[in-house]
Amino acid sequence: MNAIREMIIKEFLQLSRDKRMRPIILVAPVVMTVLLGYAATVDVKHVGLVVCDLDNSPESRELVERFTNTGTFEVVGDVARPSDIDAYFDDARAVLAVIMPRGFGRDLKKGTTTSLQLLADGADANTANISLNYARQITIGFSQNLLVEQLLRRGGTMRIPQVAAETRVWYNPDLRSANYMVPAVVAMILMLLTATFTSVAIVKEREMGTMEQLLVTPMTRSQLMLGKLVPYVLIAFVDVILVLTVAVLWFSIPLKGSILLLFALAGLFVLTTLGLGLFVSTVSQTQQQAMMTAQFFVFFPMLFLSGFTFPIENMPVPVQVITYIVPLRYFLEIIRGVVLKGVGIETLWPQALALLAIGLTVLTLAVSRFQKRLG
């Protein structure tokens, strides 16, 4: 036990000697949380709109007004010819263009169908899709109003069947992106610190040649390993508390579930990431290799294949199958479930079990490889 303590103290001393490391460990996670909280928004606002009103009637102007009233669209150009729209798409000033043909108002008054062209710049597929959806909703609303007006004018007090939808959003009623992203940052930081930092810390001893010195001490191999891993686990949990505090106080993210459960399951998750970090350290010679391997072959794939920003159900089936071995996937379901939905272990036990299984497998493999390499 003593040996491990000494090793942990040594590791902390080493970390604190590097003055630039402290801000990285304590400030960077907070900065990341704030950045992601504000920046990771997929809300579509202030979309550039080009209007090409060939009709210039009260009706066409009313429709344009409906577009700008919502705050989603901002008119960036008013062009006289459809061919002038290109320039706005070329340098990405506008995403959507609406063309109202000549006779738009006249047709509407006559009660015949008139056409409306919506052009979207598909280069930014997501924004284009959302903007088109908004535009269609606005136009359908406009169209239905006109229809009802016409019918009322024709039939006086006629009865009209209609379906209205009452939409309610659960868990995140204001549809705030921060509620979705910030809990995920907790997971990301846990992973970054436990997988990347540990692998680098171990390889550093090797690169500097100090590993030999550690090996000739009376410490056993497992003590040496634990002494290297524990400091980063401690730091990681301090950071989790830090980030959760920022999340609740700054972003007022509702923490609906049990925080104890969250920590317990985070412990399970850390098993898997420590195992991966250890594994990376056994296949790397230099810090540079360790960092790149950890970052690019562990961190990135996990981030992309976990549903961090991109929903798993949208991925092609073979890729979806791969996500089942990504531990972060389960931990994200856990943390989002606990924080946003307030669900407990009765809903989350399959995820917890998966983490445990993956964790034990990876850790056993990594530890045996690590022991072999030292021997």
Place this chain on the structure above:
Amino acid sequence: MTILPIVRKEFRQIRRDKRALGILIFLPGFLLILVGYALNFDVKHVGVAVLDEDRTPESRRLAEGLTNSEYLEYTWSIRDRSEVDAVLDGAQARVVLIIPRGFSHTLLSGSTATVQVLVDGSNPNSASISAAYMLIGIRDYSSRILTEWMDRRGMEIALPVDIRPRLWFNPELKTAKFLVPGVFGLILLLSTVISTSLSVVREKELGTMEQLKTSPLHAYEIIIGKALPYVGIALVAATIILLMGWGLFDVTVRGSLLLLYGAILLFLLAGLGQGLLISAVAQTQQVAFFLSVFSSLLPTFLLSGFVFPLKSMPWLLQGIGAILPTKYFLIIVRSIILKDVGFWPLWPEFLALGLFTLATVTISSIRLHRDLSS
């Protein structure tokens, strides 16, 4: 020409570390495949659970009409309101449609019937898109009911506006076409920033910087000599990404290749400047690596318009984004690859990249010069 020996030394060092070289060259392709297949904003196959309390032909027609597309899928049938919680909690469905008792009766008597749509908002992007699909579907159903009703009464009506949406540049709305240029920027920046900063800091950490100091070379010669090989490697990586993007994701370069490579080179120099700046500050590789990741990966991922639309962000973040080279590079690359735009509409972006490079290289060579001559 004095930098040639340094370039040769650095190349030899890179060649000796086969794995780092392999990572630098093959990583881009790996990430491209990952991003191209896994990252997808398209919201499709959203699970819809239906609670049909009405159980009439009308209610069934609404439920079937809504969920019979590639966007919304009927996944669950709920019998009772008390089950709604469990279905959303366990994520068996993202959307619940509740058709109340008396739905068809209200409709057939000619008044407004209300249905409820419950959406799981935990992922706001998917939630708002699925809600929009539902609303569009319901309105569509509503106008069909209306026209049939008028028909039966012998009145002919036409729907006032016929919408003709058209998409340019990326008609199938493939996210890959949007993201591939983004991956391009991300990977190029990451590999140049990380490798330049690490290669300089490693000399510091291992103490070999002292040896270089005693050489007759000027500080900036050493630095540029060290960084150039990485620019070369990144150019190879860029070509691999372009070929793979074309082969796997059907992303063809519509604009001028020459202009594209010009932009890539300028962007690589910007990344080099950023890496040098970091190496001037950091003393250990660990620090250099994390500064590189924080200053290139996160901002590129978040603030450049790679994934999240810039215009929706608070102005302060937009301001930070405006300092970063990636934002300009992405605009240039997307415009050239997807839209065949020439140099003139893009000159402000080129200028911004040039200024960034000039500023970072100047500041870092002043700092490193001070370090070296102290």
